[in-house]
Amino acid sequence: MDLAITYNDRELTFAPAVENVDLATESGLRSAVLVSLFTDRRAADDDPLPSSALDLRGWWADAWPEMEGDLVGSRLWLLSREKQTAAVLHRAREYSEEALAWLIEDHVATAVAVSAEWIRTGVLRLQVAITLADQTRFKDVFNYQLQAA
Incomplete structure (x- = not known):
């Protein structure tokens, strides 16, 4: 069970989902996929950084992963x-x-596939298809805004 996250596709914003004045949960993959795609993973040492970037970013807990090499985002x-x-x-x-x-x-899952396309200036559309271990499929579409700071 995960905390349910709402994603506003038009405004490209996130918020915890609320149900009856309490935080909502979900048993599907949507929140896990949102965290995986929209949390900043630490850049590799050889990644060219955007000109506005001053650090390699990343989640603080990646310094102590449960499994060697695990990174979030x-x-x-x-x-x-x-x-x-x-x-x-x-x-x-x-x-x-x-x-x-x-x-x-x-x-x-047994397979993950993503396609990407430009839908307007500065916005990527990511179409995600995941084949779960029980052979059911998760499909969703997410927009990602590139920040030109």
């Missing part, structure tokens, strides 16, 4: 100052699949 934030090219779409797909790879490693 995605490196989508590294695309914040990139031009809207096919190469950047390719990296967005790679970063998204990397962020969701834990689902396969933890035997929650």
Whole structure:
């Protein structure tokens, strides 16, 4: 059971879901996928940082992972100052699949696929398809706004 997170696709904002004046929970994958895609993963030592970035970011608890090498989040934030090219779409797909790879490693899913497309200036659409261990499928679409700071 996870804390349910609401995602406003138009405003590109997140908030905890509330049900009867209490925090709502969910047993599906949506909140886990939201955290995986929209939390900033620490950049690799050889990643080119956006010109506005002063650090490698990342979640503080990644310094003490339960399993060696586990990292939370995605490196989508590294695309914040990139031009809207096919190469950047390719990296967005790679970063998204990397962020969701834990689902396969933890035997929650057998396959993860992400496609990326530009839907307007500065906004990526990520179409996520996950085949779960029981062969059911999770599909959802998320928009990601690149911050040109």
